[in-house]
Amino acid sequence: xxxxxxxxxxxxxxxxxxxxxxxxxxxxxxxxxxxxxxxxxxxxxxxxxxxxxxxxxxxxxxxxxxxxxxxxxxxxxxxxxxxxxxxxxxxxxxxxxxxxxxxxxxxxxxxxxxxxxxxxxxxxxxxxxxxxxxxxxxxxxxxxxxxxxxxxxxxxxxxxxxxxxxxxxxxxxxxxxxxxxxxxxxxxxxxxxxxxxxxxxxxxxxxxxxxxxxxxxxxxxxxxxxxxxxxxxxxxxxxxxxxxxxxxxxxxxxxxxxxxxxxxxxxxxxxxxxxxxxxxxxxxxxxxxxxxxxxxxxxxxxxxxxxxxxxxxxxxxxxxxxxxxxxxxxxxxxxxxxxxxxxxxxxxxxxxxxxxxxxxxxxxxxxxxxxxxxxxxxxxxxxxxxxxxxxxxxxxxxxxxxxxxxxxxxxxxxxxxxxxxxxxxxxxxxxxxxxxxxxxxxxxxxxxxxxxxxxxxxxxxxxx
Numbered sequence: 001x002x003x004x005x006x007x008x009x010x011x012x013x014x015x016x017x018x019x020x021x022x023x024x025x026x027x028x029x030x031x032x033x034x035x036x037x038x039x040x041x042x043x044x045x046x047x048x049x050x051x052x053x054x055x056x057x058x059x060x061x062x063x064x065x066x067x068x069x070x071x072x073x074x075x076x077x078x079x080x081x082x083x084x085x086x087x088x089x090x091x092x093x094x095x096x097x098x099x100x101x102x103x104x105x106x107x108x109x110x111x112x113x114x115x116x117x118x119x120x121x122x123x124x125x126x127x128x129x130x131x132x133x134x135x136x137x138x139x140x141x142x143x144x145x146x147x148x149x150x151x152x153x154x155x156x157x158x159x160x161x162x163x164x165x166x167x168x169x170x171x172x173x174x175x176x177x178x179x180x181x182x183x184x185x186x187x188x189x190x191x192x193x194x195x196x197x198x199x200x201x202x203x204x205x206x207x208x209x210x211x212x213x214x215x216x217x218x219x220x221x222x223x224x225x226x227x228x229x230x231x232x233x234x235x236x237x238x239x240x241x242x243x244x245x246x247x248x249x250x251x252x253x254x255x256x257x258x259x260x261x262x263x264x265x266x267x268x269x270x271x272x273x274x275x276x277x278x279x280x281x282x283x284x285x286x287x288x289x290x291x292x293x294x295x296x297x298x299x300x301x302x303x304x305x306x307x308x309x310x311x312x313x314x315x316x317x318x319x320x321x322x323x324x325x326x327x328x329x330x331x332x333x334x335x336x337x338x339x340x341x342x343x344x345x346x347x348x349x350x351x352x353x354x355x356x357x358x359x360x361x362x363x364x365x366x367x368x369x370x371x372x373x374x375x376x377x378x379x380x381x382x383x384x385x386x387x388x389x390x391x392x393x394x395x396x397x398x399x400x401x402x403x404x405x406x407x408x409x410x411x412x413x414x415x416x417x418x419x420x421x422x423x424x425x426x427x428x429x430x431x432x433x434x435x436x437x438x439x440x441x442x443x444x445x446x447x448x449x450x451x452x453x454x455x456x457x458x459x460x461x462x463x464x
């Protein structure tokens with residue numbers, strides 16, 4: 001079976017063309033529908049008040065709420081060595097970055113007898129296997145699991161399921177006593193975790209109601225590429241602030257694909273197919289979906305920013321578009337799978353957790369409503385339609401900048417690396433940068449209704 005990670009040059013050009021077309025369908029549809037209405041009803045007046053109310057609720061009030069929670073919150077931080085860690089690293093043709101990752105992971109500041117590392121060699125055709133074997137000569141707690149070519153390359157979730165199933169079906173999963181002390185961790189093949197990570201994470205799992213722990217993510221090539229630097233700011237601001245606030249408010253943190261840890265007993269309760277499927281096959285953001293699934297089972301997820309894992313950021317607009325389109329598509333999948341189903345609202349979990357999950361996931365639709373505002377404003381300018389709004393224009397425009405305090409707070413916390421004189425210009429540059437989500441989300445929305453999800457691997461930029 002041909003790996004779904006791989007695309008021929010022609011496939012890549014087709015992907016670009018289809019993606020551009022898909023990202024234009026929603027705006028063109030809105031324009032066409034609005035013009036059609038104007039032909040049937042000359043000079044129609046569209047009341048945009050409902051859109052302003054939407055932006056007030058999902059942007060201004062939500063962002064203000066996050067800042068209030070942060071102001072009242074406090075760190076529950078510490079270190080421990082009370083858990084056994086099984087760390088999974090899925091790898092498909094990762095010879096460029098894997099050696100550096102193994103150097104970091106195998107030298108974590110944690111008793112070596114209390115953690116093991118398994119590299120899931122997912123049908124690689126490069127030197128991934130040989131790199132792992134070389135490290136095995138010096139590290140007895142490193143394991144190599146090879147998936148056959150005929151059954152590999154199906155995406156990250158499939159590879160992780162193979163790795164966890166291997167743990168469960170061997171003696172290791174039976175040896176850890178009591179079982180709630182066993183923690184499954186996930187690192188990407190380009191990960192560079194801080195040395196104190198396992199100690200920090202172990203402390204968080206002392207709470208028996210905690211299913212998952214997510215650590216802060218940084219971008220390792222932020223000094224090499226300005227685009228990668230903006231991605232680092234994105235993780236330090238939007239992601240960090242939202243995750244920290246959600247942690248303090250409802251314990252409903254979203255799990256990410258790197259620096260993610262889940263208790264084995266939580267996996268037991270959340271299994272889709274015991275001993276076979278724990279991360280949902282077919283999900284393009286298997287980490288996010290798993291995190292929400294755990295929350296619906298009354299577990300809590302925790303976020304810590306006192307330790308971090310670095311990963312490569314994309315360095316070209318097209319690779320970033322493909323990555324973010326996949327993230328948007330996966331978020332839409334999760335929104336549809338949970339929030340848009342009546343069964344989600346019938347689950348016996350705290351109402352504030354349901355609302356928090358809904359608010360977090362529904363943010364993926366924000367770019368579509370931004371497009372709607374732009375289009376209606378443009379058509380109004382040319383006299384094709386008229387718009388009205390209960391709220392004054394200045395108030396409506398202010399909603400679009402309500403997230404500036406989040407960016408400022410995130411940058412201020414890292415002012416040793418991002419000097420104070422850079423904060424103001426970076427506020428506006430980052431604001432402009434966030435608009436890349438508009439084509440990513442609109443393309444994902446169209447593809448979700450017209451195509452089957454296919455995992456595409458993000459290219460590496462590290463030198464050979």
